[in-house]
Amino acid sequence: ATQCGFCTPGMIMAAKVLLDHTPNPSRDEVVEALSGNICRCTGYEPIIQAVLTAARSNSQNTA
Secondary structure (H helix, E strand, O other): OOOOOOOHHHHHHHHHHHHHHOOOOOHHHHHHHHOOOOOOOOOOHHHHHHHHHHHHHHHHHHO
8 A cells, every 4th residue: 555655654643543533434534534644655545445444354353
């Protein structure tokens, strides 16, 4: 989901906080949570999809 890696720490922390507070976020909630991070490599879509996939995976593992 990343290329240069410069934005990765901020994206990971933002995703962690989001998933801690909202275990099954909508796409809009993910976009809002990541909005404070700038990424010039990916166009954000792969990162958004990765967070949504992580949320689905977490919900399946806790079910």
